Amino acid sequence: MSDSPSQIAHRARLASRVLAALPTRSKNDLLLDLAAELLNQKVRILNSNAADLEAARSAGLSSSKLRRLELSESSIDQLARGLEQVAALPDPVGQVTHERKMPSGLLVLRVRVPLGVVCMIYEARPGVTVDAFALCLKSGNACILKGGREAARSNQTLAGIVQDALGRHALPLDAIASISTTGRDDLAELLKLEQDIDLVIPRGGEELIRFVSSNSRIPVIQHYKGVCHIFVDRSADIDRAIPLCLAAKTSAPATCNAAECVLVHKDVAPAFLPRLAAALDSAGVEIRADQRAGAWMPASKPASESDFGREFLDLVVAVRIVDGVEQAISHIASYGSRHTEAILSKDVATIELFRAGVDASCVVVNASTRFNDGFQLGLGAEIGISTSKLHAYGPMGLEELTTTRFEVVGDYQAR
């Protein structure tokens, strides 16, 4: 695109006023049509993606980045199903969240309205182009999607398919803008456009998020790393704690809700740790244990200080013995990331201490950290998991892409 960021953002603002007033039916029709079209255009999408992958391989991108960049027939099927799911979700726009008749006689409503224009900044994963558009459209927002250069061809093809669908439905094409330039200059310019952009959501490495937070005049919702802990209390059910901890580490190690560190009550360590070690070993997980835990896990490596508070995003886990829930809480206060923290315990007082003492977007009692996810928590879909406390804390679904305003109806009350 040769348009400047400010031109793009201003056109998105104009489109957002149209989207804010769209009936639910029109939004759903578009999403379902787009789902069908993604399946029709599989070959074209996969060809663009193959070109991105080839360029990325010759540029020497890491294998984990290549994995995130890659689309497949089944991942396109999944994108299409995601669109159908968003179409099936309730429309948050226009919902009345409060209604009150005041002593003055005024009828006061609080009504959900779209935020306006949402700017998403992300790396690799081209599927985000479709997912983010769908959530923004359903919540009545225009979106500006700034993907990474490595996914430029895939993103342009997907955004083009979205725009074709918008055109067929006589909706504004500026409901989506896909920007693929790389420069931090362009990004810095976008981040100054507070008149036309209402929210910035950066998703990517910590360095990107810090750059965005430091340079933005627009409100930013941060999705920092997830350094999630599981505290295994002395009253935990060991037989069931072992498969739970194993799955929390291994079922999707590259996700932000995977467990990175297991804190084990000293009283349960002799019975628990050898069995945990065996389970982790046989799943190919590398264990980095503090000195006390290492005594019960002979095949482990000694943990260095930097292994605590670290998001491995890989088949590596840190293990530490603690004297009790207080020490678990203070470990999490020092090393946690306000993302997801779990306790396995049957002691009510201990669970209560943990809930009160831990500051995180999701506190989990007797389940895996990996349940902190928009689908698992009943939001239906998510655009990310916020570790900022303002506006949204935890998974962000459709409602979190709206705000509420007041609507007041009177009978000529003066004041």
Add this chain to the structure above:
Amino acid sequence: MSDSPSQIAHRARLASRVLAALPTRSKNDLLLDLAAELLNQKVRILNSNAADLEAARSAGLSSSKLRRLELSESSIDQLARGLEQVAALPDPVGQVTHERKMPSGLLVLRVRVPLGVVCMIYEARPGVTVDAFALCLKSGNACILKGGREAARSNQTLAGIVQDALGRHALPLDAIASISTTGRDDLAELLKLEQDIDLVIPRGGEELIRFVSSNSRIPVIQHYKGVCHIFVDRSADIDRAIPLCLAAKTSAPATCNAAECVLVHKDVAPAFLPRLAAALDSAGVEIRADQRAGAWMPASKPASESDFGREFLDLVVAVRIVDGVEQAISHIASYGSRHTEAILSKDVATIELFRAGVDASCVVVNASTRFNDGFQLGLGAEIGISTSKLHAYGPMGLEELTTTRFEVVGDYQAR
């Protein structure tokens, strides 16, 4: 205070963990004790305030600033009553906003928790020191209050009385920190402390708010100016529209929800404007009218372009004739401030167009703009009126000083 901003903020963070777990009863007891103590200490408070006023007068502060700086016996009574009102409001902390049993068997709760540490940056008005503390305490937050230098003595006295009360109740003194230094350096340092401060609320001139928004790494909730319009449709009830418009301008001209501009449908102008002009004239309001309106308001001055979109904060009002609701909407899109916009009409379709077309934190139908106020809208109290869309849009009460987190209870579900 000789402590650095980062030391102050870190102690506030530690205090916030204690405040987050305080029972409602302890918070209310403190607020009621503090209310009584403000009345006991009236003389001391007024003496400090007199010293601030004297210094401000010799420094040549404007009369409107002096008015905002001044405390009186009755304004202290009002502060005390405000504390009693906050004590009587429901405690938002711990409220369960959603509860859902998922197919996985997980019980998913969304629970209100305090934000943590709130930093308020304000000018003049020393009463904010007490009001902001009360709202932060009741919502479980610690507060850092950076008032203006002109109110330093008043603020220190008030903060001292708050801390004495905290001490008597064995609560952490760091629940409140009052900083009176002026330098932008100190402010810039505060705005970098994203580890220990969760929210910044600047209240003051536009220049201050822009400085804070541009320099903060912490989320900022903006309270920009209120440029509020009343659109008098051709179907408006003229007899009742006149006292309504008059009160919206004159009942408190220095507040952000006062009307700054009346937009009048051309068909109703001949009947409405001469009577409006007479009412405004007799209340001493200066009228700045566009050419068409001026023809019906002979004593008015011609409006210049800069009179539209202007927050007069004084007994001055702009008046413009429009051809219909569409032109009113586009005037508001160009000149409004997303604060409060009112329509007087009995035509349902026109009202609907206005509601859909106007982007503002509060849309008022057939009542004064001045009802956009936390008390009038049923929030019980307010810490300000946000014109940002993120987190809070409109008046901010206790709930808006909290966030929700997820609490998940399972039975060893693995994933």
